Amino acid sequence: MDRPPYYRPIRDEQVLFEHAFRERLPVMIKGPTGCGKSRFVEAMAARLGRPLVTVACHDETSAVDLVGRYLVKGGETVWQDGPVTRAVRAGAILYLDEIAEARPDVVVVIHPLSDHRRRIYLEAHDEDVEAAEGFHLVVSFNPGYQRGMKELKPSTRQRFVALAFDYPPAEVESEILQGEAGIDARTAKKLATLAHKLRRLDALGLAEAPSTRLFIDAARLIKAGAEPRRACDAAIVQPLSDDSAIVEALSEVVALAF
Ligand SMILES: Nc1ncnc2c1ncn2[C@@H]1O[C@H](COP(=O)(O)OP(=O)(O)O)[C@@H](O)[C@H]1O
Ligand SMILES: [Mg+2]
Numbered sequence: 001m002d003r004p005p006y007y008r009p010i011r012d013e014q015v016l017f018e019h020a021f022r023e024r025l026p027v028m029i030k031g032p033t034g035c036g037k038s039r040f041v042e043a044m045a046a047r048l049g050r051p052l053v054t055v056a057c058h059d060e061t062s063a064v065d066l067v068g069r070y071l072v073k074g075g076e077t078v079w080q081d082g083p084v085t086r087a088v089r090a091g092a093i094l095y096l097d098e099i100a101e102a103r104p105d106v107v108v109v110i111h112p113l114s115d116h117r118r119r120i121y122l123e124a125h126d127e128d129v130e131a132a133e134g135f136h137l138v139v140s141f142n143p144g145y146q147r148g149m150k151e152l153k154p155s156t157r158q159r160f161v162a163l164a165f166d167y168p169p170a171e172v173e174s175e176i177l178q179g180e181a182g183i184d185a186r187t188a189k190k191l192a193t194l195a196h197k198l199r200r201l202d203a204l205g206l207a208e209a210p211s212t213r214l215f216i217d218a219a220r221l222i223k224a225g226a227e228p229r230r231a232c233d234a235a236i237v238q239p240l241s242d243d244s245a246i247v248e249a250l251s252e253v254v255a256l257a258f
Helices: 013-022 037-048 063-067 083-090 105-114 170-181 185-200 212-224 228-240 244-257
Strands: 027-030 052-056 068-073 076-081 093-097 119-122 127-130 136-141 161-164
Touching: 013 027, 013 037, 013 161, 027 037, 037 052, 037 093, 037 136, 052 083, 063 068, 063 083, 063 105, 076 083, 083 093, 083 105, 083 119, 083 127, 093 105, 105 119, 105 136, 170 185, 170 212, 185 212, 185 228, 185 244, 212 228, 228 244
Parallel strands: 027 136, 027 161, 052 093, 093 136
Antiparallel strands: 068 076, 119 127
């Protein structure tokens, strides 16, 4: 078997997820971009020995995309399961990433999967599919109301047990940087401290807080041999902003760290 994905637990989220899985309670993972939501779900699927079906939802994602559709193949129409139907039949962990971004009809599909019914009705195909043993519904949601991100209806939210994720404390983030990029402890600590400093600079008005992912990328460049300031510019500063004043302010903080 493949090695399970590296995941550094932050609190008791793994235990709680396992309880939810056994109790058949759908899970919602809330948190900002790049804080480890997807990695956590990948690690949990491996831990529980379940296949994982991930759907990255966006504003065009519709119920039909998820459930399935008839396709014309060589003059014949054949039914093709969508990812949700495949997950339901396979008893997989179904991860709907950024569920709030999807079209409203997606919610109609997931409601009967999120309660005791654990089933899905394929209207176009007139088939009622019961979820196989081991099926588990997980969604992620980025609560970014200040930034005009979409909200989730309360009636939908209340169908899930919710785990709140955030960027990890500096010591833990430093450990993750070492684990992911294989850099030395000293450089990892500098990058993690930088991460925390930059996240506190609200005054910069960044559209989104700098995610762990950026610091991992910087760590990889440094590990590969890039000069640290140059690595931080390319992996952190430039992806965050095009505004020259903001770029300058970010660069100053980087220069203090390295
Ligand atoms: N707790 C963690 N353990 C291991 N790696 C992590 C952790 N948190 C974040 N990461 C790293 O950060 C990257 C971004 O995390 P990801 O799960 O993709 O974020 P999200 O899904 O929340 O946007 C991952 O690819 C992984 O390298
Ligand atoms: Mg993700």
